[in-house]
Amino acid sequence: MADLQKLYEAVLNGDNKTAVAVTKEALAENADPIELIQKYMIPAMAEVGKRFECEEYFVPELLLSARAMKGALELLRPLLAEKGAEPTGRVVIGTVKGDLHDIGKNLVASLLEGGGFEVTDLGADVPPEKFVEAVQLRNANVVCLSALLTVTMPAMRTTIEALKNAGLRDRVKVLVGGAPVTPQFAKEIGADGYGENASVAVNLARDMVKASSHAC
Ligand code: B12
CATH class of the missing domain: 3.40.50.280 (Cobalamin-binding domain)
Known part of the structure; x- marks a missing residue:
């Protein structure tokens, strides 16, 4: 089973490869994409922000975390966008x-x-x-x-x-x-x-x- 804590850590540590691999594994096991984003990825970015504020992280770390977040999001995006026929607006x-x-x-x-x-x-x-x-x-x-x-x-x-x-x-x-x-x-x-x-x-x-x- 995919270890979702690893997804949190991968975004936090700016490890794009692991973020993508864990997301792929979780999706193969039918994980809920919204849960992956809300329970693991957003909290990881929030922690990145805190570390930046405390000067533990600097712009290069922000960029690496953003890249890991984006890499995982790219896999999730098509699933979030499954939609019906008529546009709501x-x-x-x-x-x-x-x-x-x-x-x-x-x-x-x-x-x-x-x-x-x-x-x-x-x-x-x-x-x-x-x-x-x-x-x-x-x-x-x-x-x-x-x-x-x-x-x-x-x-x-x-x-x-x-x-x-x-x-x-x-x-x-x-x-x-x-x-x-x-x-x-x-x-x-x-x-x-x-x-x-x-x-x-x-x-x-x-x-x-x-x-x-x-x-x-
Ligand atoms: C990743 C990041 C970066 C990345 C951005 C990569 C990218 N492609 O987006 C990079 C490294 C490029 C970056 C650059 C900078 N950053 Co920056 N960054 C962040 C960080 C760590 C995370 C932002 C993020 O993606 N959060 C995750 C997403 C999911 O959350 P979100 O954006 O808030 O969106 C949610 C809601 O707000 C809402 N929402 C967002 N938009 C909208 C729109 C609508 C209509 C609605 C309804 C809702 C909604 O829904 C979203 C999902 O739930 C934040 C810290 C933080 N805690 O926010 C700092 C932060 C925003 N950055 C900051 C700073 C200072 C900078 C730089 C000036 C640093 C520098 N010295 O160069 C530059 C500015 C560059 C520029 N001109 O924009 C400061 C801003 C301080 C301030 N008060 O203005 C923050 C707060 C860090 C800090 N604590 O000091 N950054």
Whole structure:
């Protein structure tokens, strides 16, 4: 049987090879991908963050852990994205300008896909005009903005303003998230919702699409 504690340790130690091998083994034994992410991989990244704060880890360690997390997530992503026929709604998602953190955003995107949404993922370091362009092009119902740095949080506000200036704000809901973001901040910048994690994001996006389809 796969030793899932090894998955936690592999992400924590930045050991991509082991992270991928244990994930493969667990999947062959029909492990639940959500459980692998929530019980082992996310807690490992949280510990990486703590070690970085205490200066036990530095950027190279962060990069190795991020690579191990991504390697395992790539195997899990298709399973998260098994979906039904009709899209629940259309989402444009990205990490805001100046911010390169994309692991959490990728997780949100995968679960939204799994929840039946048609997802356009713009990647990381996305300027406001790119969000505007994609919302127009994809006729999106929901925009998801991710930020992991306090210094890039203001780019969420700028992006919302750009949507307003483009005349799109009334027809698209804005959902924000990422470790430093709070419900209070979401309110302040005029977002429609804040989600603390990927599964909350799916429920909120679903509610937003439902509410907007009931509106006259
Ligand atoms: C991995 C990592 C990196 C990697 C990123 C790799 C990648 N491809 O993403 C690398 C090494 C590149 C990196 C770089 C930097 N990092 Co960094 N990084 C981290 C770390 C350790 C983990 C982040 C992560 O992936 N977490 C796991 C995921 C699953 O969690 P998450 O992102 O929070 O996402 C969840 C929720 O927040 C939510 N969510 C996320 N987005 C969204 C969006 C929506 C719409 C919703 C609803 C929900 C939602 O759902 C997700 C899943 O449940 C954090 C520490 C931490 N504890 O967060 C520091 C951290 C974010 N980094 C930090 C710093 C300082 C930096 C650098 C400036 C370091 C440097 N000196 O160069 C650079 C900045 C580069 C840049 N311009 O962006 C600081 C930020 C401090 C601050 N207050 O601003 C942190 C907090 C570390 C620390 N404790 O000091 N980093």
